[in-house]
Amino acid sequence: MLIEGEADLRTPPGAGGEQMFRALxxxxxxxxxxxxxxxxxxxxxxxxxxxRVERLRHIASWMxxxxxxxxxxxxxxx
Numbered sequence: 001m002l003i004e005g006e007a008d009l010r011t012p013p014g015a016g017g018e019q020m021f022r023a024l025x026x027x028x029x030x031x032x033x034x035x036x037x038x039x040x041x042x043x044x045x046x047x048x049x050x051x052r053v054e055r056l057r058h059i060a061s062w063m064x065x066x067x068x069x070x071x072x073x074x075x076x077x078x
Contacts, residue, residue: 001034001075002032003058004017004033004035005036005047006037006038007040008041021033032062032075034058036054039051043055062075
């Protein structure tokens with residue numbers, strides 16, 4: 001799971017995350033990209049509260065699916 005803030009100047013989506021996402025998709029690895037509008041590299045510490053909660057929900061669901069083996073279809077490969 002790649003999590004990015006669209007206003008992140010440290011890891012801009014086009015130069016890093018997007019390329020990594022496409023490479024993993026090409027290799028048929030389980031991957032999703034979650035982007036948060038207006039957020040920077042500080043999303044986990046000082047992002048909007050609604051985005052911080054959503055980020056944690058994505059992480060927990062991803063772990064539930066790929067670590068605990070729970071049946072969660074939100075991240076099924078397409």
